[in-house]
Amino acid sequence: MNNDIMKINAGNNLEQTGNEYLLIVFFINLCLLGDNLLIKVLPASFKFIKYISPACFILITICIVFFLPAIHTLGKNRIRNIIIGFSIAGSVVYIAINYGAGLFLKNIALSPYDISPKGVIGNIAVQIPEIIAFIMVRSYSVNAVYKKTVHPVFWIAVISLYLAALQFNFTKLSIVRSLEDLFICIAQDIMPKITLSFLMTILCLAGGSIPCIYYMCINKIFMFLFPFLPSLPWVAESVIGIAYPIILSMLIWEEYKILSHLKPSSQKENIFSFSASLIFLVVFSWFIVGVFPIYPSVILTGSMEPLIYPGDIVMIKKIKTEEEVYKLKEGDIINFKMGNITITHRIAKIESDEAGNLSFITKGDNNDAQDPWVVPPNDLKGTIEKVVPKIGLPVLMIHKNDNIPEGVSNY
Secondary structure (H helix, E strand, C coil): CHHHHHHHHHHHHHHHHHHHHHHHHHHHHHHHHHHHHHHHHCCCCCCCHHHHHHHHHHHHHHHHHHCCCCCCCCCCHHHHHHHHHHHHHHHHHHHHHHHHHHHHCCCEEECCCCCCHHHHHHHHHHHHHHHHHHHHHHHHHHHHHHHHCCCHHHHHHHHHHHHHHCCCCHHHHHCCCCHHHHHHHHHHHHHHHHHHHHHHHHHHHHHCHHHHHHHHHHHHHHHHHCCEEECCCHHHHHHHHHHHHHHHHHHHHHHHHHHHCCCHHHHHHHHHHHHHHHHHHHHHHHHHHCCCCEEEEECCCCCCCCCCCCCCEEEEEECCCHHHHHCCCCCCEEEEEECCEEEEEEEEEEEECCCCCEEEEEECCCCCCCCCCEECHHHEEEEEEEEECCCCHHHHHHCCCCCCCCCCCCC
């Protein structure tokens, strides 16, 4: 009987403690919302408007560090130090993936930021306090609810989604006029912020606020300092922005669970496996955007049936030299550029002028007639090496409402 009463009392104490921490979490998150709203309601002509928001974010950070009850993270000190290393490596890899994709796609543009010394200092002074405040609120919130509430996973998900929503571009959402625009907005702006938010939550649970600060600040400061930045198409930007945080989150959480049960002497091997995973992630991302000699392309129509169906992925080997052009023969399947689209069709005929210059007449296997155009060597992109069935169906669904020209197999 006494044991049962003790259990009930213990449960009540946990619930009471959890409620107290929920109130603290609610308050500090409300402060973030208030700061965001304050900057929107103040008139743009207000003289000190650009200093008010950073000052509020600094005040929030000071309150969390010095005045709130301490909350310890899940990871021990030795693990937190390793998580910091993972965060730095992950941030550098993210920059490398974006920059590599930008270089390959030739989408490198001048930085929109002022890169003069005064401009860099001003950008850091305005944006870094906001980044740190968001991270401090996140770290305190998720660790508090994880340790002090009876439904931690639910509250962690709510906090992560809420903090992501504070970063949404609602102005961009307000001007959406079609389902296609809405889809692009969700893929390019909303989903990457949600996946990044959950990555930050994983880092905060495993290592506290410091790994997150390293991850975010390395990216931001690079953007403030570098004069040329990648300006990727929305599809590439969405794929990297959504997939990378998800994969990195899973890697870090798995590494954390393994490290928690490893002896310090065994941790070097685990760090090596994490580094190998990041390198694989870079290589895979560059393969997707076409950095290597062989790259994938999704087929969107049925002009090459029955060999290639919509939703199949073809592996394309790049044509780089004149010698490779002259080795092409009738019956080869080539990938070539035609205006703003790329097409995958079979060579029906090869023509040569008096100077020996080649041109190619093509035809889709499922088309009744040859294509009405002639393909010059400069428009050739590569030859088809392999067909992987149905892997590209998600991309096909994205483009199902696009006005794809009749007889074209992919673009």
